Amino acid sequence: MTGTLGIPDRGLLDWLDEASTERGLYYANHDDGWDFWSYRDLGRLVLTTAAALRAGGVGRGEVVALVQRSSPGFVAGFFGALAAGATPCAIAPPFAYQRADEYEVHAAHLLRTVRPAAVVCDDESLERLRKIAADQGIDEPVAFDQLIADTEPLERPLPPPETALLQFTSGSSGFSRGVRISAEALRTNIGGMGTWLGCAPHRPAASWLPVHHDMGLVGFLLNVVVTGFDGWMLQPDDFIRSPLRYLRCLSERRIVMTAMPNFGLSYILRRVRPADLEGLSFDALQAVIIGAERVDPRVLRDFHALLGPYGLDRGALVPAYGSAEATLAVTGLPPGEGWTTGQPDEGSGDATSLAGTAVVGCGRPLP
Known part of the structure; x- marks a missing residue:
């Protein structure tokens, strides 16, 4: 099977046979710089x-x-x-x-x-x-x-x-x-995410997510390494101390893909003011994957209002749903489509508790 960009599905260890000396992972250090590992x-x-x-x-x-x-x-x-x-x-x-x-x-x-x-x-x-x-x-x-x-x-x-x-x-x-x-489930889920997001070696990504969590591990790190593109890696502590450092990374490194839960967007909104973003540009971002918890439409609107004047396209906000039991990704909105909300009808069970509440759509099932 081949993804939409012509990138074939890859075995979990195939990258070892063609390991690049030019691409790799960049780890944030304590001097506001990066340590490169090819x-x-x-x-x-x-x-x-x-x-x-x-x-x-x-x-x-x-x-x-x-x-x-x-x-x-x-x-x-x-x-x-x-x-x-x-x-x-x-x-x-x-x-x-x-x-x-x-x-x-x-x-x-x-x-x-x-x-x-x-x-x-x-x-x-x-x-x-x-x-x-x-x-x-x-x-x-x-x-x-x-x-x-x-x-x-x-x-x-x-x-x-x-x-x-x-x-x-x-x-x-x-x-x-x-x-x-x-091994087959992991390989297939990584391949499905690559097809959904258009992952390719020339499209850099960045993350502050912990690697012990399935979103940071399968959704980001394994995806990056198996596909072989540059990954810019911050610690969760780095993000907490300075979400602006993370945003500077997105701008300066022309990052195409990143991911975080809804609370990460909320944290940026609390800590970052528009004046802090002067000189930054987020026009390269094509996918800010938002999952791991229910997505709040108000947070999406406010986040786009903050970064939109600096180049972030509304369609780059990509709600998704996944679970550890499903390896990770289950559904995702295609990048560029633009998120929408709906209101569940009154019914039984969970639908009753959500009646009248705006719920963000998390896209369609992955391959």
Whole structure:
């Protein structure tokens, strides 16, 4: 199958065979600059991680839990697990929780559910994870840099596992539940998103979304890497501290695609004034994908009113719907079409509670 731009569907590890030295991921640093990792360099790190996991005893189909921020190490951990024939599972690092006790309950539940063969984490998470893993009878976690130290990369990736991703539901209605995503389902969903959004290597994207969440992981990071276009990566903390830095990135890097929940738009509206945007231009943006929670039409109108005078096209606001159980994307509005609202008729169940409420349409089913 081929997408609308003639980009063929790609296997999850195909990018390793044609890894570019010119394109890759740019990570925001603390000096208001960017650290570049080419796909060639990331590919070598992936194969080094795969070798380290195999040497550490991780077997085919076993789970590798990744408790890491968005980083080259996370990319290497995820695709390295696949290249080792294992199944990656992204778990939120401690920074995502304000209360230590809440995090311990959450992480313990997830680790108890997946029983990983290895837990790979950031240096900043190591001590917290050691205690949680010990309490659950799981092998001691290892920091990424320690994992790959003095390891030579595999020459070739091993065949990918049947389950290419173990991801968890949001837990909004109770404990998070694990969902097994097959390699075929993940590849197909990434291909469907590429067709819907017109993803192509020459179309750069930017994100501040956490990679432990399906929107940031499948919807952005995996889409970017598998397709092979430039990705500009900020931490959630970067966005919270300075949404203007994120907006400057969209303008200066001529970003075509980005994504966030409705609350991200609301946060920008609270923190950014029109005068802050002088000299910026958002005319390159073709898709601001908005999902993960109900979309508020007032927020869409206000966001366009703020950025529209600086080039943002109304049709670039792209409401979408997805779920962890469906890999990710289920429906999406085509870029450029322009969002609309409707009002559900009175009926039964949820429709009754929404009667008279303007509801934003989230497009049509993906291929």
